[in-house]
Amino acid sequence: MMNNFDDLQKLGKDNMDVMMQSFGTVTKGFQAIASEVADYQKKSFEEGSAAVEKFAAAKSLDKAFEVQSDYAKSAYEGFVGEVTKLGEMFSDIAREAYKPYESAFAKVAK
Template identity: 80%
Template sequence: MINNFDDMQKLGKDNMDVMMQSFGAMTKGFQAIASEVADYQKKSFETGTAAVEKLVSAKSLDKAFEAQSEYVKTAYEGFVGEVTKIGEMYSDLAKDAYKPYESAFSKAAK
């Protein structure tokens, strides 16, 4: 328990340190996620542009359907892969943000 003012100050400082470590981990995680989303958007735009060019330059209707089908398949696979990756990044973010609290909770349980 808290016996005096010094113990209260130390507890407050320790709690603030834990909170700042958690906040730092969250900030780093959100920056990584934002960067990943921006990269995916850029890649997706480039792929879409290339698909439209291929579609417009198709000589026959069959080639146009083939180009469109290829793009849809590629875009879907890329989207599913990216959503999975971002989901894992959010999971890692939550784990990293919680890590500083683990030691604080173990100390409190004693």
Template identity: 65%
Template sequence: MLQNFEDIQKVGKDNLELAVKSFGTVSKGVQSIAVEVADYSKKSFEEGTAAAEKLFGAKTLDKAVEIQSDYFKSAYESFVAQATKMGELYADLAKETYKPYESVLAKVAVTK
């Protein structure tokens, strides 16, 4: 009976350690994502403001259309790059969150 109790305690302790490790990983990952979103938002706002200033200073309609087209092209490319980067950050977060559980799942698979 005592050995079963010790086994239960060990499993509980191991699970708690895994949960704490996983929480730490998630916390770091979410923080990285938040920083990346804030940086992108700031950069995007600055670029939009600069484009608006150029647009208001345009002397001809052709120049205004050129400024607007350049801005839209740049904004689209920046968005696609950022979306790719965010996808990678989320994928890395999922992988890192899963890592602590790999050994436990491997043990479960072996015992079955």
């Protein structure tokens, strides 16, 4: 009887360790994503401000359209690149958070 209690206690401790490892990985991942988003927002704001300055300094309507279209193109490309990067970061978080469970499942399957 005592052996079963010890086994149950060890299993509970092992499960808590796995959960805490996974939680730590997710927390670090979301911190990295928050930092990435903040950096992107800062960069995007700076680029937008520079585009407004160029737009205001344009001497002709053609130049203003050129500035606006260049900014729209670079903003779109930057956004698509950032979304792709964030998608990869979320995938990495999921993959890393699952790793501790893989070993736990392997122990149970034996």
